[in-house]
Amino acid sequence: xxxxxxxxxxxxxxxxxxxxxxxxxxxxxxxxxxxxxxxxxxxxxxxxxxxxxxxxxxxxxxxxxxxxxxxxxxxxxxxxxxxxxxxxxxxxxxxxxxxxxxxxxxxxxxxxxxxxxxxxxxxxxxxxxxxxxxxxxxxxxxxxxxxxxxxxxxxxxxxxxxxxxxxxxxxxxxxxxxxxxxxxxxxxxxxxxxxxxxxxxxxxxxxxxxxxxxxxxxxxxxxxxxxxxxxxxxxxxxxxxxxxxxxxxxxxxxxxxxxxxxxxxxxxxxxxxx
Amino acid sequence: xxxxxxxxxxxxxxxxxxxxxxxxxxxxxxxxxxxxxxxxxxxxxxxxxxxxxxxxxxxxxxxxxxxxxxxxxxxxxxxxxxxxxxxxxxxxxxxxxxxxxxxxxxxxxxxxxxxxxxxxxxxxxxxxxxxxxxxxxxxxxxxxxxxxxxxxxxxxxxxxxxxxxxxxxxxxxxxxxxxxxxxxxxxxxxxxxxxxxxxxxxxxxxxxxxxxxxxxxxxxxxxxxxxxxxxxxxxxxxxxxxxxxxxxxxxxxxxxxxxxxxxxxxxxxxxxxxxxxxxxxxxxxxxxx
Amino acid sequence: xxxxxxxxxxxxxxxxxxxxxxxxxxxxxxxxxxxxxxxxxxxxxxxxxxxxxxxxxxxxxxxxxxxxxxxxxxxxxxxxxxxxxxxxxxxxxxxxxxxxxxxxxxxxxxxxxxxxxxxx
Numbered sequence: 001x002x003x004x005x006x007x008x009x010x011x012x013x014x015x016x017x018x019x020x021x022x023x024x025x026x027x028x029x030x031x032x033x034x035x036x037x038x039x040x041x042x043x044x045x046x047x048x049x050x051x052x053x054x055x056x057x058x059x060x061x062x063x064x065x066x067x068x069x070x071x072x073x074x075x076x077x078x079x080x081x082x083x084x085x086x087x088x089x090x091x092x093x094x095x096x097x098x099x100x101x102x103x104x105x106x107x108x109x110x111x112x113x114x115x116x117x118x119x120x121x122x123x124x125x126x127x128x129x130x131x132x133x134x135x136x137x138x139x140x141x142x143x144x145x146x147x148x149x150x151x152x153x154x155x156x157x158x159x160x161x162x163x164x165x166x167x168x169x170x171x172x173x174x175x176x177x178x179x180x181x182x183x184x185x186x187x188x189x190x191x192x193x194x195x196x197x198x199x200x201x202x203x204x205x206x207x208x209x210x211x212x213x214x215x216x217x218x219x220x221x222x223x224x225x226x227x228x229x230x231x232x233x234x235x236x237x238x239x240x241x242x243x244x245x246x247x248x249x250x251x252x253x254x255x256x257x258x259x260x261x262x263x264x265x266x267x268x269x270x271x272x273x274x
Numbered sequence: 275x276x277x278x279x280x281x282x283x284x285x286x287x288x289x290x291x292x293x294x295x296x297x298x299x300x301x302x303x304x305x306x307x308x309x310x311x312x313x314x315x316x317x318x319x320x321x322x323x324x325x326x327x328x329x330x331x332x333x334x335x336x337x338x339x340x341x342x343x344x345x346x347x348x349x350x351x352x353x354x355x356x357x358x359x360x361x362x363x364x365x366x367x368x369x370x371x372x373x374x375x376x377x378x379x380x381x382x383x384x385x386x387x388x389x390x391x392x393x394x395x396x397x398x399x400x401x402x403x404x405x406x407x408x409x410x411x412x413x414x415x416x417x418x419x420x421x422x423x424x425x426x427x428x429x430x431x432x433x434x435x436x437x438x439x440x441x442x443x444x445x446x447x448x449x450x451x452x453x454x455x456x457x458x459x460x461x462x463x464x465x466x467x468x469x470x471x472x473x474x475x476x477x478x479x480x481x482x483x484x485x486x487x488x489x490x491x492x493x494x495x496x497x498x499x500x501x502x503x504x505x506x507x508x509x510x511x512x513x514x515x516x517x518x519x520x521x522x523x524x525x526x527x528x529x530x531x532x533x534x535x536x537x538x539x540x541x542x543x544x545x546x547x548x549x550x551x552x553x554x555x556x557x558x559x560x561x562x563x
Numbered sequence: 564x565x566x567x568x569x570x571x572x573x574x575x576x577x578x579x580x581x582x583x584x585x586x587x588x589x590x591x592x593x594x595x596x597x598x599x600x601x602x603x604x605x606x607x608x609x610x611x612x613x614x615x616x617x618x619x620x621x622x623x624x625x626x627x628x629x630x631x632x633x634x635x636x637x638x639x640x641x642x643x644x645x646x647x648x649x650x651x652x653x654x655x656x657x658x659x660x661x662x663x664x665x666x667x668x669x670x671x672x673x674x675x676x677x678x679x680x681x682x683x
Contacts, residue, residue, distance in 0.1 A: 009286065010447045011285040037448035040475060084620060092616060095613050099372065138479055138482045138483055141419070141451040166311075167417070168414065169411055169415055170415070190533050198312065202414060206369065250471070250501040251470075331611045332610075420611050
């Protein structure tokens with residue numbers, strides 16, 4: 001079972017809900033923080049026995065003794081990560097998407113793929129939660145390889161909850177891919193609704209079952225509820241605005257510590273989608 | 275002309291509400307919405323679209339079913355898990371296709387086309403405050419930063435041609451390609467955060483990024499009174515990372531009310547958040563002009 | 564020798580395109596004969612990234628020994644200098660004006676990129 005917690009808009013409470021869902025999970029569960037540009041879930045967990053390892057992507061290295069400067073590698077590269085200058089090939093590692101095309105096409109076998117570090121995976125334990133986080137190095141542009149690495153590090157036999165990056169572009173797609181269900185977290189505001197409609201279009205395209213959670217449900221108007229009705233979307237849970245919850249979150253405490261009464265409804269929600 | 279980019283690291287800190295208020299306050303300004311993945315500024319500025327352009331970037335692989343022999347080499351070579359079997363043949367799952375062209379080059383039957391990829395649209399629009407350039411990234415498209423660069427370049431052209439005093443840019447969340455594309459070469463960045471541990475964590479990452487690109491960064495803590503102690507901690511951390519801390523904005527329900535009315539906060543009322551946003555804008559004007 | 568000048572037009576009176584990577588084409592001017600040809604650079608218009616790198620290779624493949632454009636980013640500069648091509652930033656309005664400034668020795672070869680990155 002793999003459940004992704006996503007939202008078009010940032011700041012809707014996706015991360016705090018992911019953590020709370022993991023905390024009420026019946027038995028061992030893996031929580032994956034795949035918002036690798038700004039990973040925050042660990043702030044809400046006290047982690048024990050942490051380990052860390054670097055994430056590498058394969059990038060080309062050119063053996064200049066073998067290279068004839070034929071330029072086939074530069075020609076196949078769609079990302080302009082290789083350039084031929086006279087008889088030498090220059091590599092622009094930061095542009096490489098690690099597709100492997102250059103190494104495969106080189107007639108002289110002059111290109112090997114070498115590891116290039118782009119981020120970190122951190123693992124730790126907190127109660128029933130086996131936590132894994134990807135963290136993109138600041139200044140690095142491409143999040144998906146780090147997201148893929150986190151997902152690969154998870155044990156496929158154990159249930160997985162994924163805290164996804166915001167938006168609907170490739171990092172979000174990479175994070176939600178392969179999920180059995182997607183929870184879309186939103187707010188009852190014009191921004192919340194607009195970004196929700198984009199997220200709904202996306203998950204419909206991916207053909208993954210989904211439902212909506214409205215956070216701070218009394219802090220706006222009725223437009224999200226009406227939209228869900230109109231579009232026949234399952235509205236799974238509404239969580240009212242609470243200063244208590246906001247303050248707890250600001251201190252890095254779980255929403256369940258401020259509002260333990262939410263636990264049964266979160267359990268019900270998991271029951272319903274499982 | 276000065277270009278100010280408003281970013282936040284973390285989403286939901288009130289960045290777009292603040293940008294919209296600046297739009298209402300600025301004289302002779304052009305606007306760019308670079309949050310192309312979840313653009314919201316138009317919900318307040320209510321643009322009347324005057325130009326619409328398709329945005330193409332890179333390519334996408336498409337298997338011609340009739341010519342596919344079902345050998346499966348494409349699936350073996352694809353590093354992005356974008357090739358799926360379909361009966362005894364194969365097809366490309368578009369959202370996963372990275373556009374690397376490896377399958378296209380090595381397909382023994384030459385059965386894979388590689389057309390230009392339509393990745394979204396960008397618009398030039400009139401608003402009650404001036405011209406805005408904004409965009410809509412296609413679903414699942416790669417937010418490589420090129421659409422962001424296009425939006426900024428176009429907005430910059432309008433700003434230069436119209437001799438505008440300001441180019442105000444609403445930036446995306448995060449620290450990856452789109453953010454880098456939004457801030458490089460700008461005159462200054464305003465980072466809007468909130469007094470939470472997550473807000474602090476993300477703020478320090480975006481400050482690091484702006485320093486990496488040597489752009490002056492100002493910091494504003496929104497909803498500061500939700501956690502005054504955290505606000506103080508964040509401001510101290512921001513200062514010691516080399517950022518300049520400006521006005522705090524208190525929590526005010528009128529920020530949400532204004533959004534529901536399709537207004538910027540400073541148009542909506544002269545409440546407490548509105549007043550502090552005006553102060554913040556005056557400070558930025560003094561600092562940058 | 565050949566000099567490549569970035570432009571959006573088709574002849575010597577055309578404007579100098581200040582963007583090296585995303586210029587539509589280059590005028591390749593032959594100083595010996597005073598004649599020119601055009602080299603296409605438009606494959607770059609849809610490149611998601613690395614336009615400067617591709618443009619530098621395009622310029623190099625024409626056999627040009629020098630290039631004149633408005634600005635050069637760090638990646639384009641790296642490819643051009645590895646290809647032993649002299650790099651001349653210029654604010655000239657037209658291709659002809661840029662070539663005249665070059666002939667008069669009024670352009671200075673760049674020792675480094677003069678703009679940040681490939682993002683703008």
